Amino acid sequence: MAAKPIKVSQLTNYIKRILQTDPLLGNISVIGEISNLKHHDSGHIYFTLKDEKSRINCFLPRERVPGIRYELDEGMEITAAGHVSVYEKGGYYSLMVSDIQVEGQGDLAIAFDKLKQKLEKEGLFAASHKKPLPYFPLKIALVTSQTGAAVADMVKIITKRNNVTDILIYPVLVQGPGAAAEISSAIYDINTDFPETDIIITGRGGGSAEELWAFNEEIVARSIYASRIPVISAVGHETDFTIADFTADARGETPTAAAIMAAPDTSEIRETLDYLMETLKESLMESLKYKEERLKTLDLQVFRRSINERAEFFKYRADSLIRSNSRAFSSMIGMMEERKENFMRMLEDLNPKNIMRKGYSVITDENGSIINSTGNLAKDQQVTLIMADGEADSLISEVRRNKK
């Protein structure tokens, strides 16, 4: 029997201490192929690194994710830097990843395509979001390396074409880790600190895929997309396409091309301006001359004739209007007559004399008021009977009321 038995947690804790104090395991880089890649909702990324014989669980914590320069995918070969840590509860060890390198051309292409698809889906390349470049920028900012050939080329081109537009050189690293972070924060800073800037050009001269990689990183694309100031990307040669190119408002095939695109040729503008001024003067002269000619050729006789013709025409129109109106009036009057006669007939029918001719008569009291109820009659009352052709004084001999 070995030493005195210990608890599981004591053993795990012991293993953990051994692994964590080992100088090699505390800072290690591991080459392997990604499998079981999982993006957790919390933002952490889990995957397994494997080779033909073995595998290790890897954990990329959320706070490290923005610093990772490559979009990960299954089957990609990477170099993961970090330290080995023990998860006591689960009783297993894993590689706690702090940085990832991708070197193979194929693997870089995979990372590129993956990010391109992701950002395209999110709408970062949408044509509708692209801002037009101002025709005459008064200030152009160059986000590039201060020592590269690109910056010298661009300044040369801009100043050759244009002696008005200001240039702000904003030096950044354009390759290696940290370059993307500098480029993206430069773009944000120019938007806030130099808001008068009309165009930002960001880019660099030619280089290997790895050297151009900063312009394929997500944070650069995001800063370009967020920029209120239009951005031209100008990375490498015309055959180099970067994620920055897809996101930018315009792509310069080279830094020189971007500079030509951004800075208008002031002598050309001067020519256009002077030409417009000439046209303006000539047009005014033409217009004045035309009016003068018209005044000269204005013949009074012709003028009078045309006035008379117009007067005739109006008179004819007025007459025909009156004629057509009078027709309408007469038909309206006929209708009115007819209606009037109908009313007269109705009134005639209601005339009491006509009613009486049909055999009805009216009884009035001594005051001449009409009696229309037996209630107003009494025995021996003197009344007058009115008929169509005369009257008769009468005496009531008896009143018989209808039962209700």
Add this chain to the structure above:
Amino acid sequence: MSAATKKMTFEETMKKLEETAETLQKDDITLEEALKNYEKGIEYYKQCDEILKKAKQKIETYSK
């Protein structure tokens, strides 16, 4: 120069100048309109001209 015209970009001012030249070429324009347009055109020209004439290009390098 009014506040409204001051805010116009170079491109907008140039476009306005083009428009005044086009308006002047219309046959039915009145004499008054023609003169007004011409004056406006001159104003736009001056604004563009001023910007071009300044030619005080600055090249600076930002340092943190």
